[in-house]
Each structure stands twice: as C-alpha cells, then as structure tokens.
Amino acid sequence: MSPKTAHVQVLAPLTGVMVPIESVPDPVFAQKMVGDGFSIDPFDGTVFAPVSGEIADLQNAHHALTIRTPEGIEILIHIGLETVSLEGRGFTPHVARGDKVAAGDKLITFDVDRVAREAKSLLTQVVVANMDAIASIRPETGMVVGGRSLAATIELAAPKARASAGGGGEAFVGTVVIPNPTGLHARPAATLVALAKSFESDIKLASQGNTANAKSIVAIMGLGLAHGQEVEVSATGPDAERALAEVIEAINGGLGEEPVPAGSPGSAQAAPAQAAPAQEPPARRSEDPDVYLGIPASPGLAVGALVQLRTQEFAIVEAGLNPADERRTLRDGLNRALWSLGELADGLRKQGDEERAAIFSAHEELLQDPELLHLANVAVNEGKSAAFAWRNAYTTFADQLESLGNEVLAGRATDVRDAGVRVLQEITGQKLERPELPENTILVAEELTPSDTAQLDRSKVVGFATVTGGASSHVAIIARSLDIPAIAGIEDAVLNLEDGTRAVLDGTSGELRTNLSEADLSAVRKRQKRIEARKAAEYAKKDEPAVTSDGRRVQVVANIGGVDDAKESQTKGAEGVGLLRSEFIFLGRADAPSEDEQVAIYADCARALAPGQPLVIRTLDVGGDKPLAYLPLGEEDNPFLGLRGVRVGLDRPDTLRPQIRAILRAADEGAKLHVMFPMVATISDWRRAKAMWDEEAEDLGYRGKVSLGIMMEVPSVGVMAKQFAAEEGLDFFSVGSNDLTSYTLAMDRGNAKVAAQVDACDPSILALIGQAAEALHEKGKWIGVCGGVASDPQAVPILVGLGVDELSCSIPAIPSIKAKVRAYSYRECKSLADAALTSATPEEVRALVPLDEV
Numbered sequence: 001m002s003p004k005t006a007h008v009q010v011l012a013p014l015t016g017v018m019v020p021i022e023s024v025p026d027p028v029f030a031q032k033m034v035g036d037g038f039s040i041d042p043f044d045g046t047v048f049a050p051v052s053g054e055i056a057d058l059q060n061a062h063h064a065l066t067i068r069t070p071e072g073i074e075i076l077i078h079i080g081l082e083t084v085s086l087e088g089r090g091f092t093p094h095v096a097r098g099d100k101v102a103a104g105d106k107l108i109t110f111d112v113d114r115v116a117r118e119a120k121s122l123l124t125q126v127v128v129a130n131m132d133a134i135a136s137i138r139p140e141t142g143m144v145v146g147g148r149s150l151a152a153t154i155e156l157a158a159p160k161a162r163a164s165a166g167g168g169g170e171a172f173v174g175t176v177v178i179p180n181p182t183g184l185h186a187r188p189a190a191t192l193v194a195l196a197k198s199f200e201s202d203i204k205l206a207s208q209g210n211t212a213n214a215k216s217i218v219a220i221m222g223l224g225l226a227h228g229q230e231v232e233v234s235a236t237g238p239d240a241e242r243a244l245a246e247v248i249e250a251i252n253g254g255l256g257e258e259p260v261p262a263g264s265p266g267s268a269q270a271a272p273a274q275a276a277p278a279q280e281p282p283a284r285r286s287e288d289p290d291v292y293l294g295i296p297a298s299p300g301l302a303v304g305a306l307v308q309l310r311t312q313e314f315a316i317v318e319a320g321l322n323p324a325d326e327r328r329t330l331r332d333g334l335n336r337a338l339w340s341l342g343e344l345a346d347g348l349r350k351q352g353d354e355e356r357a358a359i360f361s362a363h364e365e366l367l368q369d370p371e372l373l374h375l376a377n378v379a380v381n382e383g384k385s386a387a388f389a390w391r392n393a394y395t396t397f398a399d400q401l402e403s404l405g406n407e408v409l410a411g412r413a414t415d416v417r418d419a420g421v422r423v424l425q426e427i428t429g430q431k432l433e434r435p436e437l438p439e440n441t442i443l444v445a446e447e448l449t450p451s452d453t454a455q456l457d458r459s460k461v462v463g464f465a466t467v468t469g470g471a472s473s474h475v476a477i478i479a480r481s482l483d484i485p486a487i488a489g490i491e492d493a494v495l496n497l498e499d500g501t502r503a504v505l506d507g508t509s510g511e512l513r514t515n516l517s518e519a520d521l522s523a524v525r526k527r528q529k530r531i532e533a534r535k536a537a538e539y540a541k542k543d544e545p546a547v548t549s550d551g552r553r554v555q556v557v558a559n560i561g562g563v564d565d566a567k568e569s570q571t572k573g574a575e576g577v578g579l580l581r582s583e584f585i586f587l588g589r590a591d592a593p594s595e596d597e598q599v600a601i602y603a604d605c606a607r608a609l610a611p612g613q614p615l616v617i618r619t620l621d622v623g624g625d626k627p628l629a630y631l632p633l634g635e636e637d638n639p640f641l642g643l644r645g646v647r648v649g650l651d652r653p654d655t656l657r658p659q660i661r662a663i664l665r666a667a668d669e670g671a672k673l674h675v676m677f678p679m680v681a682t683i684s685d686w687r688r689a690k691a692m693w694d695e696e697a698e699d700l701g702y703r704g705k706v707s708l709g710i711m712m713e714v715p716s717v718g719v720m721a722k723q724f725a726a727e728e729g730l731d732f733f734s735v736g737s738n739d740l741t742s743y744t745l746a747m748d749r750g751n752a753k754v755a756a757q758v759d760a761c762d763p764s765i766l767a768l769i770g771q772a773a774e775a776l777h778e779k780g781k782w783i784g785v786c787g788g789v790a791s792d793p794q795a796v797p798i799l800v801g802l803g804v805d806e807l808s809c810s811i812p813a814i815p816s817i818k819a820k821v822r823a824y825s826y827r828e829c830k831s832l833a834d835a836a837l838t839s840a841t842p843e844e845v846r847a848l849v850p851l852d853e854v
Contacts, residue, residue: 037127048147179259201237294490302463394420418449542573578808645679718768737787773803801833
C-alpha cells in the first residue's frame, strides 16, 4: 500500500486575522510549550473544524478542544487566553468527546463580546499538541474565513520505529491533589508534559478509573482533572524515582499557576466531565402527513422512487468445534478483512479521495481494538464459534457506544457494525445480497454503513435517508464526497412507506416529501436542472478564458502560498499566479532561508505553471501582524503603521537583496515573471526598492525582462495614482483590498467591534481602484486585484467595470469567478461600476448584484 499523504491542510477554525504564535501574550503558547501552530484574532464566535477527525478532548469549560486526525495529529484549539476561568459561560459546544467531525463542521459557538470583556484576550490558538508526529507546520497570513480558508499546511514526520516504552525497572507510585483553581487545562498540562518528556521513564496519571500518559497533553486533558481531585502518579523506568518526585512536586506547585488548596474560599471546583446530553430526534415541524423531517446530512435535491433497504441476517451456529480452530478462523477472517480495507483505502488515496480513505483506515484501527478482540476471544474460549463470538463482540461494543446517547458516537457504532460485518462475511463465507436497484432510486434504511454508502451505484441512487446517524457520521461524510443528497436521523415512520413511492429528498433542508403532484415534481426538476447546469457549466469551462459577452478579457489567476498550491491552481483553470506570498518561505523557521533555497522554490513554482503564464511574486511582506522571530524589529506602538512590508526590506537590505537575487536567478523557468513590492506608500519607497533591484540585476549581469509593480494597499497610492503610473519601470499595481480597506476606513479588521464594517465594496475603496485603473491605462499599464474582494462574486462585475485587468482569487473560486465575468457584458459592468461609485454605502453597492444572481 502507498504511504500516507505527506501533507495535511488545516482550515481556519475562525474568521479573522492570522497572528504568529510567537506573538501571543502568553509564554506557554508563545514559547510553543503546548506545540507549534498559529493564532487567529477572531471576527466572530463560530469555531469550525480545521481538519477531519475525532474529538479527542473537550474541556469542561468548553473553551478548548482537541481533534485527532486519521494521521494521528492532535490539533488543540484554545479559544482566547485565560478563558478557562469563565467556567463555560458564553461557550456553547456542538460536539462531544468521541465525535467524528469533517473539516468545516461547527464545533463551538461563543459570545465574542462577553469573552472579550471577561478574558485576557480573544486570540485563539491552534497548535499541534504532538509535535513528534509532524516535521513542520507552515501557517498562512492575513485574513482567513472560518471553515473555508487554508490556514496552515502540516508536513508529516517520516515514519519511525516506535521506541520501546520507558523500560523495565522498579515502579514508583505516589498521589497528589490537583491545586490548580480551574484544573489541569491546556497551560498547566503543557508544562507537565514538558517536564515528563525530560525523563526516560514511563509516567502515568490515574484518576477515577482512567489512566493517561503524562507525556501526552491530549491524554492528560482527556482525564478532565478538576481542582481538588486526587490523582495517582506512577513512574517506571531507569529514572523513575526522580521522575515521580519532580512530577509530584511540580503538580503541587501549580505547574506555573498559583496553587489553591482544596476547599479554600474562592477555589473553583470544575465539574466532572459529563457525556453530552442525548439529542432528541428531530420533531416534525409540520403536521403535513406527507412530509418527513430529519437532519441535513449532504446537500442537494433528489427526485425518485423510494426503495427500502432491509437488514439481513447471517446464518450462524453458536457452538464452536474447539477453541484453537475457532481462534484460527477468527484470526484469518480478521486478516482478510484488514487486507481488503487496506486495499480499499489505498485505492481511494490513489483517486485523490483522502477523506473516504481515512474512514476505511479508521475501520482498520477498529478491527485491531484490544477491547473488541478481547470480547471475541473470551467467547471463543468459552466454546462459542468464531462467527458467534465475533458477532456478539462487535454488536456488544457497538451497543455500548450507542447507549451513550450521543449522535456522533452512535455514528461510531455504525462504523463498528460495518467493520464487524466485513469480518463476519470473511468468517462465514456468506455475502449480504442487495436488491437490484432501478434508476432514480431514493434509498430508505434503518441504517447504512460506510461500506454500503461508498459502494452505491451513482447511476441509479440519487439520494438516501436513514433513521440512524447524523450530519457528522462517516456515512454523511461519504455522501458529501460523492455528492449524493442525504438525510440522517429521519423519523422512523418513513420505514412504513412502500417501495416505489414517489418522493423528493432535499438534503439541504433535511426534508423528504411524498404524494407530490405533477406540478410539484415539475417545479423541483426545474430547480434541479438550474443548479446542476450552473455547476456543470462553471466546471466545464474552467479552462476557458474569462471574457465578457462583448469581448473584454479579464485574466483570472490564483493566490498561492507555495508549489503545491501552484499545481492545484492548474487543475481549477487558473491562468497563472497573481500572488505568490513569498513570506511562506521565511515563516515558521529559526533562521532566514538561504538564497539557494529561495531559488529552488521560486523555480519550482514557475515550472508548475503552463509556459508563458504569469507568476507574480510579492517580496517579503512581514511586520505588523507577521513578525519573524529571527528578524526582531523592536517594539512599536503601532506596528501596522511602522516597519512593515517593503519598509522592512529597505531598513534591512540584507533580507531584501538576497531575495531579489534569488528571484532573478529563477527568472527564466518558463513562467512570465512579475515582482511586486508590498506596502509602498510613497514615490520614495518605490524608487528606493527599484534602485535596489537594478543594482542586484546589474551585479548578476541579468539582461532579461522582469515586470515590476507595487501593491496598492494604502490610500496614498490611489490618490497619487497618476504620479505612480508615470514612474519609469513601474508596470502594474496589484490591489491588496484587505489592507486597503482597513487603512482607508481606519478600521482594524481584527477588531470585532468594527470588523463587520470593513467591506471592500465601500464606495471609497472602489473609487480608489477606479482612478488607479484609469491612471495606469493612460500609460499603457495594467491593474490587478489580489485581495479577498477578487473572489467575491458580488464585486466581480463592478471590478471589471472599473477597469481591473486581472483578478487573483482563492483557488476553489476560480471556475465560478470566470463564469461571473462571462455572465456580463463590459457595458453592463461599466454601468454597475458607475452606479457603485455614486452609492453611499457598501450595502447599496452589493444590492446592485443581488445574491440570487450569484
């Protein structure tokens, strides 16, 4: 089987501004004692899953949780600083420990205003708690959108042989009472882990029947240790006696927090961890007997005839022949099932379907669960057949999960049964027969397994509804990956419907409707066709140029952070790269990259594009919200108005000159190279940067042509657009709309109080872009937009009408942005732009391009 993917992409869990972890005003996070990662200054209070995986821990105060990915990476999300003291006030979890989540699922909502008032900071930390599992983490920068934007790329560590546990030797045991007022939350747990890792011995914590490895922050947090709780500490290994003494001493000392004796006045006893309350099945919201409601599991609209999928039983003999033979039968069945799961997961990875592959890899782990195997072997030793023992084991195991009353754990129970049936088929040689399905089938079942779902014939099955499960079950995840509309948790009355009943299933609203008139069906089919046609048309034309109906071409290119992004952009129809954020090479490391390192990366990015496509490289853009640990810039009262962007390079030419040389050395690798300097505010900034470029080109003897430009991020560039456009050697502007909007409106987009007003569709921003476009065009030069507004379908026709020549978008948006350009004539775009410039508010501007047209 092929190895697991070398990289994991982490989505932004919140909408806000990326902040380097080193800048967080808390030494435990800033010094990476918890782990490496990034921070986000949030605009709102909705936390989304940054990756797919399992909720490994949810803190009692609901301010922090940990997700364990299928690759074994443990990602901790810690909302705010010193928020554990709120004791859950203002936080609402939407998941529980053990839940399966997909990237983008909602995890927690919190009251931004309350947390801002009562906590030290809103800064939310996202860190890898088990750094030994990864080689590096490369955060993005700037503005991110929760559940949608890429926030970081993790490079997995190469597989290593697992070292033997702490070794033999005498075990030393002691007890300690937790003195931390709010228990062992992330900060003290991280301090304890750092101490434990300094010893060779195995160190365990045990409380209330549960045990945790003291070298794992997730394991410790999973114990939910509260103030005043007694914990047994054990150490086994060559330095066990010293390890035990120092760990107990550190815990007694509060692990960096002020210890409070149990029972002291004001001591905050955290409540023991409790299972999430059982979720009631959704009640009917309508008294209409023809409407059945459930949980939206996979969006889309399906029209067809219902087919009931009934549960089938295996013919199994209870008594076994002899334990040795039955154990062999069980072992062989397990091995064959594991092999088939491995082949299935490997095949899905080769198809690029990592999400589904991860589900079946998880099934491999389930089949090796020691508790499950123990249950089966006990029954075999008592004289039961392998088949009977195995069925009893996995159904008991699944029933235990289901009895916890948690929707996602119930989904985990479905996974157990699915993997269990796979083994049972191998042991008995019996195969479950599925009915022959007609076209336009809507399946209805008590339960579908991931295997059932993954093997659905998409040419016949148009949708399905299940009584069990939920929106975050593996079945729902697979349905979404296959683009099959689905409803989970539908009322069981649907099981009484007859095969052949005509129905419409709306996976977006969670509604199944029967007894439809021909007029109803006709309206639904028309809606289906509109949706399908638009999606198909956009994707089918992704490689066609973006040309208005009357012939004006707009180049649609990609914003990228590295080589992988460059390659991905080519699969979505990008006509090149409008923004290569070169700082990704500089961030997340202890020292600056060498000139040779930079040459190799720039050349690789150029070679990833089609010959002749543009590659626009932004020189190092740090300072403000993007400091470099190895490039201290000194304390500034307002770093956003201080050394930032090109000002850093001009102040520290030893950073900019090597980058210029590296870009020049990579300039002839196929792509058409452009370079732009960030945060230029004055003509002097531009002239000094241009002079430095010319000096390095002369020194290298470079005689080729590299187009030079500037980022338009501050209002002065727009106001003085005519003077800038007249400058010799300045070929283009690229509008960084996020910063331009903040600086023009004097609003910090990281401030939740004003963030909603920071809208690039404000008429003042559009006026600056329009007059810049006019000034550049008079000189035969061009203007692009690489900020977030370029990916905004409501803004696109207005930008085109203002004269923008290039739109540099997020990669997934490229097909739809191209389609948006084609949907208008240039004359219509100019009319919209004129109306936008005379509007008074962003709301009036957006009303010119209604959402129902988007």
